[in-house]
Amino acid sequence: MERISYKLEHFEGPLDLLLHLIDKNKINIYDIPIVEITAQYLEYVRNMEREDLNLVSEFLVMAATLLDIKAKMLLPREVDEEGEEIDPRAELVRRLLEYKKFKLMGEELAEREDGAIKHLYKPSTLPPEVAGYVPPVDLDSLLDGLTLAKLQRIFEQVMKRKEDKIDPIRSNFGTIKREPVSLEQRIGTVMLYARQRRKFSFRQLLEGQADRLEVVVTFLAVLELMKIGKIRLSQEEIFGDMDIETLEPEGQEEALDLEGLEDFEG
Incomplete structure (x- = not known):
């Protein structure tokens, strides 16, 4: 065999x-x-x-x-120490x-x-400026050694700085709300001003106005008084000051007919 x-x-x-x-x-x-x-x-x-x-x-x-x-x-x-x-x-x-x-x-x-031999891999096609990008802040180095205790202390310091910026007196003030500007009242005020001065400039009328809203309402009051024939407005040159003159005879004050007039609110 x-x-x-x-x-x-x-x-x-x-x-x-x-x-x-x-x-x-x-x-x-x-x-x-x-x-x-x-x-x-x-x-x-x-x-x-x-x-x-x-x-x-x-x-x-x-x-x-x-x-x-x-x-x-x-x-x-043979048997071991446990007898097995x-x-x-x-x-x-x-x-x-x-x-x-x-x-x-x-x-x-x-x-x-x-x-793995059967797999095909595509080479990187990232633009050079993207491939070479470096983050402006390295978080690993920035947070190196940071613990919860340190993080809590940082948070408390930030909150304390925020509290120090608060005025203890002004912080107790309430919110002041703007009251609506009454066009009817402003017409009366302008007419009273016109009766006292008889002739004046628009700039003089605006002296002492609190804000832009009051200026606008005052201008509307002047237009309304012109409309009902209580005052006359003249201007010598473009963009120049406007002169205002009352048409109401002195000592003959009449009631203002303001029916249908609505308040202007801002």
Whole structure:
């Protein structure tokens, strides 16, 4: 019968050969039939081509280990400090499980490497000014060493500065609301001014006005008095001052007919 030879390169080491035999025989790795596995392992080693003595020596060391475990299995079991029997195969099982785990991880990484070759990556097309952008403030260095206690102190200092800016007296004042400007009352005021001075300029009439709204209402009052024939307005040049003169005879004051006139509110 022709002897079958095996190349050592088919297996990555003695543990790889043992896993091959366990998988081939569908053996429970936690309950290895050491006699059967040792016999099959020695058969593989005897039929291997002895091209590399260094490589063969690794398999021979494992063969010696299997023979040692086989011998211990025939002897009475040793017990540990807790009185439990020590399984001579325990160390071998541990090494096989560890090797199997790393072998599976290696296969997973190899698959990922093969998959990565199929990916295409687009080179960066960022404009130079964008790629070279540097934030004006480095938050990492700015906040280096910042703790909740320091942050609380900063917050309290900011709030205190805000409180110091508040005037303790003026802050208690209420809100002053603008009262509506009565056009009817302003007409009466202007007419009284005209009766007292008889002739005056528009600029003189506006002296002492509080704000722009009162100026506007005063101008409307002048227009209303012109409309009902109580005063006359003249202007010698464009953009010049306007002269106002009352048309009401002195000493003959008449009531103003302001029916239908509405207050002007601002």
